[in-house]
Amino acid sequence: MKQHAALITGASRGIGAAIAEKFASGGWNLALTCIHSREKMEALAGRLHASYGVTCLTFTGDMGKEADVRNCFGQIEEHFGGVDVLVNNAGISRVGLFTELSLEDWEHVMTTNSTSVFLCSRQALPYMLKQKSGSIINISSVWGCVGASCETAYSASKGAVNALTMALAKELAPSHIAVNAIACGAIDTDMNACFTEEERAELAGEIPAGRFGQPEEAAELAFSLACQTPYLTGQIIKLDGGWI
Numbered sequence: 001m002k003q004h005a006a007l008i009t010g011a012s013r014g015i016g017a018a019i020a021e022k023f024a025s026g027g028w029n030l031a032l033t034c035i036h037s038r039e040k041m042e043a044l045a046g047r048l049h050a051s052y053g054v055t056c057l058t059f060t061g062d063m064g065k066e067a068d069v070r071n072c073f074g075q076i077e078e079h080f081g082g083v084d085v086l087v088n089n090a091g092i093s094r095v096g097l098f099t100e101l102s103l104e105d106w107e108h109v110m111t112t113n114s115t116s117v118f119l120c121s122r123q124a125l126p127y128m129l130k131q132k133s134g135s136i137i138n139i140s141s142v143w144g145c146v147g148a149s150c151e152t153a154y155s156a157s158k159g160a161v162n163a164l165t166m167a168l169a170k171e172l173a174p175s176h177i178a179v180n181a182i183a184c185g186a187i188d189t190d191m192n193a194c195f196t197e198e199e200r201a202e203l204a205g206e207i208p209a210g211r212f213g214q215p216e217e218a219a220e221l222a223f224s225l226a227c228q229t230p231y232l233t234g235q236i237i238k239l240d241g242g243w244i
């Protein structure tokens with residue numbers, strides 16, 4: 001039986017690393033990417049290979065840059081032919097007043113969070129279309145649904161991901177390819193390392209579930225989406241403990 005393969009972008013840590021572990025534990029071959037933390041990602045890939053016997057390709061590069069995405073897919077095509085599942089997880093956040101947001105920061109957030117989804121999805125699709133199966137899972141944010149004060153670029157970038165998810169799902173449904181997004185609330189990763197203990201407690205108090213989500217919970221959901229019928233498509237699923 002053919003072994004499935006998945007590409008997980010931004011997999012050196014946090015949600016991406018947890019998703020990589022979940023897919024590896026299910027016997028999937030993986031391609032993992034990150035932008036800076038090559039050593040960390042390679043250590044993860046080595047551990048997943050040793051624990052689960054799966055092949056783990058690693059690629060360091062900027063998923064918002066077309067040349068890097070092409071190089072990454074060049075390696076994937078060579079080793080796996082293509083991927084059955086694409087998890088667009090790479091992302092960054094920027095916090096600050098809108099009036100103090102530079103064009104450079106705006107473009108950096110949009111390129112990393114939205115353009116990467118366009119570039120990786122476009123590159124992954126020829127293989128999926130040929131197979132008439134596949135799943136694209138975009139790791140988005142509740143701020144893409146409702147907007148957050150002082151996170152305008154981030155909210156806009158995730159809003160774009162949500163709209164792209166719904167539009168692309170319609171375009172690909174006839175080809176049995178699912179496109180869904182997980183709109184995360186507050187997940188306990190380094191992305192939230194900027195909060196003090198006091199701020200964390202205050203934020204957790206606003207969440208009906210009374211706590212941050214864990215990266216493993218996002219990974220469970222991503223994996224279950226990958227295993228669903230493609231009839232489940234175009235959904236923006238909030239994973240936020242009832243927060244928003």
Ligand code: NAD
Pocket residue numbers: 009010011012013014015016033034035036037061062063064088089090091092093112139140141142183184185186187188189190191192
């Ligand atoms: P993180 O900062 O812990 O990890 C981000 C990962 O993305 C890293 O592996 C990093 O190398 C990679 N990355 C960043 N820019 C990249 C680029 N240009 N090209 C390739 N890789 C790049 O973040 P996280 O909390 O694990 O977040 C993962 C995803 O979940 C992001 O898209 C984020 O917006 C989303 N999200 C997170 C939260 C949260 O509370 N942590 C909430 C909502 C949504």
